[in-house]
Amino acid sequence: MKTIHDTEPDDKLLMELMLKMPVEKAPESFTSGVMQQVYSGFEPVQETPELRRQMLFGYISLLAAILIVGVMVFAQWPFFNINLFSSTDQLRNLLNASMGILDGINSITQFLKDSSTVIIIMSSIGLLLIFERFLRRGFQQNRSFLL
Amino acid sequence: MYAVLVDRYKDMVFSLVFKIVKSREEAEEVAQDTFLKAYHALSRFKHEARFSTWLFRIAYNTAISRTRKKQITTLAIDENLVENYSTDEVHENVNQLDEQQQLELMKNALKTLSNDDQMLISLFYNNQQTVEEISVITGLSESNVKVRLHRIRKKLYSEMNQRVGLLHA
Numbered sequence: 001m002k003t004i005h006d007t008e009p010d011d012k013l014l015m016e017l018m019l020k021m022p023v024e025k026a027p028e029s030f031t032s033g034v035m036q037q038v039y040s041g042f043e044p045v046q047e048t049p050e051l052r053r054q055m056l057f058g059y060i061s062l063l064a065a066i067l068i069v070g071v072m073v074f075a076q077w078p079f080f081n082i083n084l085f086s087s088t089d090q091l092r093n094l095l096n097a098s099m100g101i102l103d104g105i106n107s108i109t110q111f112l113k114d115s116s117t118v119i120i121i122m123s124s125i126g127l128l129l130i131f132e133r134f135l136r137r138g139f140q141q142n143r144s145f146l147l
Numbered sequence: 148m149y150a151v152l153v154d155r156y157k158d159m160v161f162s163l164v165f166k167i168v169k170s171r172e173e174a175e176e177v178a179q180d181t182f183l184k185a186y187h188a189l190s191r192f193k194h195e196a197r198f199s200t201w202l203f204r205i206a207y208n209t210a211i212s213r214t215r216k217k218q219i220t221t222l223a224i225d226e227n228l229v230e231n232y233s234t235d236e237v238h239e240n241v242n243q244l245d246e247q248q249q250l251e252l253m254k255n256a257l258k259t260l261s262n263d264d265q266m267l268i269s270l271f272y273n274n275q276q277t278v279e280e281i282s283v284i285t286g287l288s289e290s291n292v293k294v295r296l297h298r299i300r301k302k303l304y305s306e307m308n309q310r311v312g313l314l315h316a
Contacts, residue, residue: 011300013238017253018272020246024171026161026178031153034182038149 054135061132065125072121149189153182156199159274160206166266167210177213181206200280203270207284237304240311256306264299271296 160181165174184205192201241249257265270276270284278296282289 011234013234013241014300014303015272017241017249018268020250021253021257021273023158023162023269023273024165024174026157027175030157030161030175030178031150034153034157034179035150037179037183038186 057135058132061128061135065128065132068124068128069121072124149186152198156202157182159199160202162269163203163266163274164206164210166262166269167207168214169262173213177210178206180213181209184209196280196283199274200276200283203274203276203280204284234304237308237311241307244311252307252310253303255310256303259306260299260302264295264302267292267295268299268303 157178161174161178164177164181165171168174168177181202185202188205192198196204241252244252257268260268267281267285270281271278276284278289278292281287281292285292287295
């Protein structure tokens with residue numbers, strides 16, 4: 001014979017009776033009340049240690065991106081053996097070419113076709129932005145402050 | 148989108164906090180606070196537990212802090228309630244009653260439980276939370292939840308057995 005000590009954790013009789021018991025219900029207007037408060041009282045995300053850490057990674061990534069782009073544009077790295085800008089004339093020409101919209105776009109397109117350096121720079125920036133996004137994944141509904 | 152979640156869980160949350168604060172007005176405020184807190188913390192929900200467990204934990208903590216009540220304390224294992232009557236007999240007697248009588252019997256048996264015990268048994272049966280999940284919600288150890296549920300069942304059976312005996316007498 002089964003005694004009270006053998007009662008199964010999911011005892012059927014108690015479960016049936018408990019499920020039949022009337023439960024306290026929230027008022028009809030409860031959902032609309034909550035949603036009204038949600039829309040009217042949006043609170044900014046609280047600054048937590050985790051958030052600060054993520055922000056720090058974000059800023060480090062951004063700084064690294066700017067530094068790398070700067071180095072790639074202005075530094076001469078002969079061991080890479082790639083055709084970096086060797087004089088300010090080239091930069092000035094690039095800037096002048098960009099000023100006229102149509103001529104600029106045309107020139108840039110031509111320049112991109114001719115130059116692998118710019119493509120490398122753009123790819124580097126793109127990769128860094130993607131890297132930064134991975135670092136900040138899960139924060140602020142997966143949206144980066146850069147993208 | 149969030150309104151769907153609120154609609155789905157509002158009664159369960161309301162019922163849970165009502166068992167702690169014991170007032171409809173206050174239960175409504177606590178339940179609203181719970182859903183607002185959950186909304187602002189949604190990005191921190193890591194799917195390590197069921198959404199309902201995560202929500203009930205917020206509800207429980209909000210209700211506890213509102214009432215300035217202490218959390219459920221750890222329960223020492225105490226077997227003073229041992230009574231060797233058969234559960235089969237209780238089942239049989241209860242099943243002979245009509246539904247209204249069964250509900251009345253259960254209602255009276257539940258009244259003999261403390262508020263905390265009513266909440267625990269409700270989490271287990273009504274809200275379908277496991278022992279592990281109740282442990283997460285209340286902060287009790289799993290073994291304490293098991294012991295507590297075991298004692299609550301014994302108490303309910305004992306009460307029902309006494310009352311059903313009176314009904315049949």
